[in-house]
Amino acid sequence: MGDKRLVPPIPPMAARTVDTTPRADGLAYEAKWDGYRALVYARPDAPRLQSRRGTDLGPGFPDILRAAAALGEEAVLDGELVVIEEGAVSFGRLQSRAQRTGPGAEAAAAAHPAHFIAFDLLQLGDETTMGRPYRERRALLEEVFTRRDLQPPWALCPMTTDPARAQEWLDAAWGRVGIEGMVVKGLGQPYRPGERGWRKLRARATAEAVVGAVTGPLASPDVLLLGRWDEGGELRMVAQSAPVTTALRRELGPLLTSAGPEHPWTDARFRSGWGSRDLLAHRCVVPEHVVEFEADVAFDEGRWRHPVQARRRRPGFAPQDVPRFPSGPAQ
Known part of the structure; x- marks a missing residue:
């Protein structure tokens, strides 16, 4: 010793x-x-x-x-x-x-x-x-x-x-x-x-959010930026996905519609990770498609800190069906 x-x-x-x-x-x-x-x-x-x-x-x-x-x-x-x-x-x-x-x-x-x-x-x-x-x-x-x-x-x-x-x-x-x-x-x-x-x-939990923006080509998105509406009707980012699977990319890509300048995230600046200074080059889309994702429970101020795993599109979910911001990982 x-x-x-x-x-x-x-x-x-x-x-x-x-x-x-x-x-x-x-x-x-x-x-x-x-x-x-x-x-x-x-x-x-x-x-x-x-x-x-x-x-x-x-x-x-x-x-x-x-x-x-x-x-x-x-x-x-x-x-x-x-x-x-x-x-x-x-x-x-x-x-x-x-x-x-x-x-x-x-x-x-x-x-x-x-x-x-x-x-x-x-x-x-x-x-x-x-x-x-x-x-x-x-x-x-x-x-x-x-x-x-x-x-x-x-x-x-x-x-x-x-x-x-x-x-x-x-x-x-x-x-x-x-x-x-x-x-x-x-x-x-x-x-x-x-x-x-x-x-x-x-610990991991599943949750739902709406696709508000993507990185990469609109027809074949790489990363999803996911949002939920707060009580005031503002779309707030709650999670960034890890690169999505090929299957989900092929399913979502043809459905996404580029959003106009009225999209609330048009001039937003999103960082590539919690605490990072690098900015994401994102493309805003009409927030009409809901996805289910899996995340750990590192959740702070209404947002998941670590990249989440987007698992599947939820065609049976309307955008208004997703939980309100902020909402916990168990929702």
Whole structure:
């Protein structure tokens, strides 16, 4: 075991996506939260909050830095950084906080405090614990929470060895409060920085929306921009699809009609992804065709953050039949 402080940045251990819940002896299941993956270096003299990519998140989260300095013992913890409002994770508020520094960050911390949901332990005292099996690291992490009687902003990530219980985290109802699936770890696994040695399974739900614009040729669209009407009658974008299948492209293409300048998205600027600066070159279409899509539960401010999978056209649905904006993933 090492006897020196771990030096940031450390690439966190990662997970690869799977489609079904792994079931075998010797597995642990953790709730997957919809926040920022982060490492906390709890040190009284030099606390640090590191992002998944190694950047310093500390300036935006002085409340977490203070908690890290006051933990009472040196440790490096892996977990998820979230902001919880009205009983649910608010990714938009988290993003806003990450962009603030100085007095603005302090004001945001007071108004919208963050939480750190810990799920792993890389170092405790002068021992680097990454070589220990997960079951031992988890036990040590739980001991820290008990010994220090940790309260918010600290939280311990839910974990179970029962796959049936973990399956509940795939329910869209959990998605509405911020749990977007599960991460599966081997009880005997060491922590290997940067390695995709874990597995993750996202909760998914189906929903409907109207095709409001496309990218690529109108007769053979590549990506669909999907919308729903709000209570004021304005068409609002709710999702961007991944590239559609050849079959759906062939079915939709001949049906789409180019919209005139009265289309509400004519002068809109849509980015290629959440947080991206790249703009999409979109073509507005008459919003008259409804599609069913499959999405994960990363849903914020009325919009799905990740590209959705457009599955099929719903000829039996009229545009007015789609849920109103905003509406949750379970609709």
